[in-house]
Amino acid sequence: MPILTEKEMEVIKKMVEEEFPGDPALQQVHIARKIIAKEAEHEGLSFLEYIRFLKKQTRDAVQQD
16 A cells, blocks of 8 residues: 555655756655655654664564565
């Protein structure tokens, strides 16, 4: 289930394309970072707390298999 709406994704993409014109690799890195930051905001966590949360979820999922 996606946390971000299509509108939020488009806004992020457009903002990053304006910040880094002509560098698609750098755009992808910043788009990913901004998506993670926005997801963290939706969850009420800081960026680093959200990364740790995702890491724990992944670790727990692997251990269940």
